[in-house]
Amino acid sequence: MIIGCPKEIKNNENRVALTPGGAxxxxxxxxxVYVQSSAGKGSGYSDEEYEAAGANILPTIEDVYAIAETIVKVKEPIEKEYSLxxxxQFLFTYFHFASSRPLTEAMLKSNSICLxxxxxxxxxxxLPLLVPMSEVAGRMSIQNGAKFLEKPSGGLGILLGxxxxxxxxxxLILGGGVVGIxxxxxxxxxxxxxxxxxxxxDRLRELENVLPANVTTVYSSEYNIRxxxxxxxxxxxxxxxxxxKAPSLITRDMLSEMRDGAVIVDVAVDQGGCIETCKPTTHEDPTFVVDGIVHYCVANMPGAVPYTSTIALTNATLPYLMRIADHGWEKACADDPGLAKGLNVVKGEIVYGPVAEAFA
Structure with missing residues (x-):
């Protein structure tokens, strides 16, 4: 199989989908394997390292898309890539279709296969391919929250500890999954x-047993949140x-109950956010203020620590990519129902229920 790894072009996205070892x-x-020139630079990998691993280096993103049967990425294609x-063509990456109708329509129009x-x-x-980045994002959410609680960053001026x-x-942490823990x-x-x-x-009981004494578990409801x-x-x-799409657990009117300078970090922004006032931001311009509340809603948070994130992601994705490459996506998905659940768009049709429901 011919596999292409383009350079990520989303704002401040420094991860790469394939390490030299993976190649x-x-x-x-x-x-x-074809890798776009400088695709690994942000994660600390040179073109020479990919060439030493046996990969071919191509100068442009257009070249990679044009030659590859399978495209492996970190983030969803952005508008500049739609026409490529x-x-x-088979695409293997994070898509989060439910949060973007334009992306969904573009991939339907392309007649590609999106896993x-x-x-x-x-x-x-x-969710084995979501876990490593959720682990990174969960830890980073506190680092960033602590930073933006500082007065020069617009926060209350409170030291977390x-x-x-x-x-x-x-x-307050909403959700007891990988990010939450x-x-x-x-x-x-x-x-x-x-x-x-x-x-x-059941999850709250598990967490009660493993988390420190300064963590209190509470059943989630609007009343308890308020x-x-x-x-x-x-x-x-x-x-x-x-x-x-994530449900909105905190609505605009609820912000008035908070103190000016409090901070919200919405890690669920990739799936539309669980805060009504959330909108995707970038590492370049990470925050905005609504009703006195600082919102941090960077959609590719792990991209700020690309060395760690790239290795963690490749550790998880490479075994799946090797099976897809060895057997083709159809047989690989037929042999593994869990992998088949990754299929969201196949040759002009949405084949994953929650995405179809998101757009009625």
């Missing part, structure tokens, strides 16, 4: 008082419904 593994199995996607990392499932029904004689910040561990480790909410009581808003300093949106 070498594919080449040793008889496949041909070819009829029958989304975020909806692939393992035998236990978990406080100091002796001064109480720590209060952090990583955020809770980071916030608790820094000494904050943490409230973690979820609607799954009770916390007047005293909360930092909110982390960590809700996930696989492949579907």
């Amino acid at each position: 070498m593994a594919l080449i040793k199995r008889g496949h041909t 996607v070819r009829d029958g 989304a990392y975020e909806t692939v499932e393992d035998r236990n029904g978990k 406080g100091v002796p004689g001064v109480k720590p910040a209060k952090v 990583q955020a809770a561990k980071m916030a608790a480790g820094l000494g904050a008082n943490v409230i973690l909410m979820d609607i799954n009581l 009770k916390e808003l007047s005293t909360v300093d930092l909110i982390i949106g960590a809700v996930l419904i696989p492949g579907a």
Whole structure:
């Protein structure tokens, strides 16, 4: 199979979908790999390292799309790439279709096959290709939240962990999945008082047993969320419904119950956000203020730590990519129902229910 790895061109996206080691593994199995020049630079990999692994370097993104049967990426194609996607081409990346009608319509029009990392499932029904980036984003949500709580960044001027004689910040985490637990561990480790909410009581029981004493688990409801808003300093949106748009757990009117300078970090922004006032931002311009509340809604948060993120992502995606390359996407998906759940768009048709439902 001919596999192409283009350079990511989304704002400040420094990750790359394939490391030199990943390229070498594919080449040793008889496949041909093309990598766009400088695609790995942001993650610390030179063109020479890819060439030493046996990959071919192409100068432009157009060249990569034109020659490859399979395109492997980190983020969804952006508008500049829509016209490059070819009829029958296979794309393997994060898509988050439910949050973007233009992207969905463009991929339908292209007659390509789109397999989304975020909806692939393992035998236990978990999301193995979403987990590594969720782990990164969960930890980064606290780092960024702590930064934007600082006064020069527009925040309340509160140190997350406080100091002796001064109480720590209060952090509310909405969602007890991978993002939520990583955020809770980071916030608790820094000494904050943490409230973690979820609607799954079994999950709350599990978390109660493994998280530190300064994390309190609470059943998630509008009433319980509103009770916390007047005293909360930092909110982390960590809700996930696989492949579907996230529900709005905090609405515009609820912001008036919060203190000016409080911070919201919506990690669910890729799936439309779980805060009504959320809109995607970039690393270049990461925040905006609504009703006095600082919103951080960067849609590719792990792109800020590309060395860590690229290795973590490739560790998870490469085994799947090798199976797809060895057997073709149809047989690979037929042999693995969990991989087949990653299929979102196939030759002009939406084949994943939550995406179809998102657009009625």
